[in-house]
Amino acid sequence: AQSVTQLGSHVSVSEGALVLLRCNYSSSVPPYLFWYVQYPNQGLQLLLKYTSAATLVKGINGFEAEFKKSETSFHLTKPSAHMSDAAEYFCAVSVENTDKLIFGTGTRLQVFP
């Protein structure tokens, strides 16, 4: 069965600092991996996706994530945080024979001035 684990339910950074949100997955077959962002009172917006092409995936708003099979990780990074990045971030996994998404518990990112 597939699953994702997001370490750290809350992450706080200063504006301009590096953002690192952690995601580890468990899958017996090659996974598809996604990061979604949820702003208050809004739905889930796709940030980026990994579908077995390049291991370093660039997404919207300056975010990127690197697929590391040896570490079963897909951590999300951004070199310089902006106040507008404050939101909840969800890592999700799916596999080829099923299109349902399995989500992690989410990480709330706070950005301080």
Next chain:
Amino acid sequence: EPEVTQTPSHQVTQMGQEVILRCVPISNHLYFYWYRQILGQKVEFLVSFYNNEISEKSEIFDDQFSVERPDGSNFTLKIRSTKLEDSAMYFCASSVGGDQPQHFGDGTRLSIL
């Protein structure tokens, strides 16, 4: 950019009553999904729908739940006899293909009294 739209944004219903949540997926999308997020918990898959039939459903999606695409544009989730534990945010999603990213609506907050 095309969006998935959900109505109503907030639904308050008495326990035992039927409720219908409505979604208009992106027009050229063929795969449709419902997820829910109980307050403070992770986003959970409920059901996927393709070619006018359910392709996969979770354990949560019991006989009290049903989905329908009545007119080629709307995609509805019906809960026949609501329970207190059905209180959650319900998200509709759609995608152009089963292996393509899912686009989410802003959700319907369902409150059961």
